[in-house]
Amino acid sequence: MNSKIIMLESWTDQATKQMLHNLIGRKQKFDSFKKKHLILLWTSVFISFLFMYYLSKVLFNPYSFSFEALVSAFVSSSLFINLSLLCIGLFGATKVLYTKKEKAEKEYHELRCEIIDRSKDLWKDEAWKKRHKVYELMKSEWDINLYHESK
Template sequence: MNALNHWKIKPFVNELTSMVLGQLVDKKAEKDRWKKAINQWGLSMIFVVVATFVYLYLYKLPTASMFANPLTLLFSDEMVWICTGFLIFSSFYMIWMKKKYKKADDDFEAIRKDFIDRNEEWWSDEDQWDQRHVVFEFMKKEYNINILHK
């Protein structure tokens, strides 16, 4: 919230507007944090799947007998079970994180749309109203938050 006391926008916002913009920045940061976590877990899941196939191809396939059952060979290895357990855990964890991301996104969008709908209330005097585009550009440039249009 201290970042909103920036010299470029300080004269153009009152205290209430600054608080709402601060909430908007906080919700955007929370949304971005959940999105980053989802992407990291997704990449780790892809890495584990690829590593499991490489392990099976390099270490299990050359030592396998021609007459061995492939499913027995596959599921008798504890490394495969560990990777399968990780993938199951990661899948459920990602489902939970996606719910958290959806909630954070809904909260962010609700505050953003409310700010846009009540635009006339945030700029108390004529000078602030005439210079509100400076705040719009600042929020878009610094925080990638569009408060000009829904």
């Protein structure tokens, strides 16, 4: 468990600390998928752009007189086929990472909303008046907003 979560005072019980720790873990997982997806997306776009530029210089310009000659030259070269498969594979991997990112965001948002909804049960009596310290810690350290449910 994170040391800053452990150091919270006694008015935050162990179950609440564990929920906050799980929330931090899900936020970090979501941020990781978000970063990986963005890097892979831009890599896919860049490589596809370079491939299209290469195709235009090497294939489209010399064989623009005939569609049949263009297709024949494309299919006969294994380099063009392999580069096409690479681009398709990169965009497929981008889609898979996008799906994982969306799932991680949904899990993170559901747990965050659960903590917000159950805050009256998690902090009772005097602890209710001090919960803003936990909210400020979560916002400043991990950029997790527990004040409102909206994203």
